[in-house]
Amino acid sequence: MILQKINIDILHQLTDLLEDLDCLVYQEMLEPLHQHSVGQHVRHITEFYLCLLKGLETGKVNYDARERNLTIELDRNYTLEVLSTIKNRLKEEQTDTTLVLQSAFGMDKAIEIQSNYFRELVYLIEHTIHHLAIIKIGLNEVHPEIAIAPDFGVAHSTIQYRKRVEA
Numbered sequence: 001m002i003l004q005k006i007n008i009d010i011l012h013q014l015t016d017l018l019e020d021l022d023c024l025v026y027q028e029m030l031e032p033l034h035q036h037s038v039g040q041h042v043r044h045i046t047e048f049y050l051c052l053l054k055g056l057e058t059g060k061v062n063y064d065a066r067e068r069n070l071t072i073e074l075d076r077n078y079t080l081e082v083l084s085t086i087k088n089r090l091k092e093e094q095t096d097t098t099l100v101l102q103s104a105f106g107m108d109k110a111i112e113i114q115s116n117y118f119r120e121l122v123y124l125i126e127h128t129i130h131h132l133a134i135i136k137i138g139l140n141e142v143h144p145e146i147a148i149a150p151d152f153g154v155a156h157s158t159i160q161y162r163k164r165v166e167a
Contacts, residue, residue, distance in 0.1 A: 003121040004090045006156075010128050011049075011090075013152050014042065015083050017135075018076055021146070026076040030138040038138065041131045043073040048127060049086045052120050055099050061120060062102040062110065093117065129155055 018026070021038065029035040047066040055061030072079045101115040133153030139146050151159055 001094050001118070003118055003125070004093065006125055007049075007121055007128070008087045008090050010125060010132070011083055011087050013149060014045070014128075014132060015080055017148065017152065018042070018080055018083075021076065023076050025139075025143060025146070027074055028142070030142050032141040033134065033138040037073065038135050039073040039076070039079070041135050042079055043069065045128050045131050046072050046079065046082055046086065048124060050082075052117075052124060053086065053089050053093075055120070056093060056097060056117060059098075060100045060102055060112075061115065064102070064104055064110070126155075129153060
């Protein structure tokens with residue numbers, strides 16, 4: 001399915017960056033990111049995918065119930081393994097599944113909304129691109145020597161628009 005491929009491609013952009021990123025830079029608190037690290041943003045991205053994959057097993061997706069696994073945030077090599085596992089799972093899960101999305105939005109009790117696997121994949125595309133853009137801003141400001149692909153953290157619609165304008 002195309003949605004899985006798009007998610008895998010975006011995660012591949014992230015793994016390409018991480019493979020070239022020094023472990024200390026991965027953990028470094030960056031001032032433009034309000035003293036957050038690349039690793040913290042990557043953990044956030046990764047755990048959203050893990051929540052969706054767990055939801056495929058339980059029928060309920062709750063992005064608020066992330067594990068907040070600090071190993072993902074601190075250990076770039078471990079994170080690369082987790083991302084590889086996520087990409088493999090996305091390749092396997094080809095059929096749409098009805099899901100219940102749960103979120104408390106800061107309230108005491110979570111609300112439940114009907115959703116499905118494909119809709120959540122669309123959400124994760126946008127969510128992941130958003131965080132890749134934040135990572136790119138932080139690295140460009142603090143480590144301009146790090147080469148980042150021009151389309152890293154750029155929405156697909158923006159890439160297409162740029163192609164039309166440049167043509």
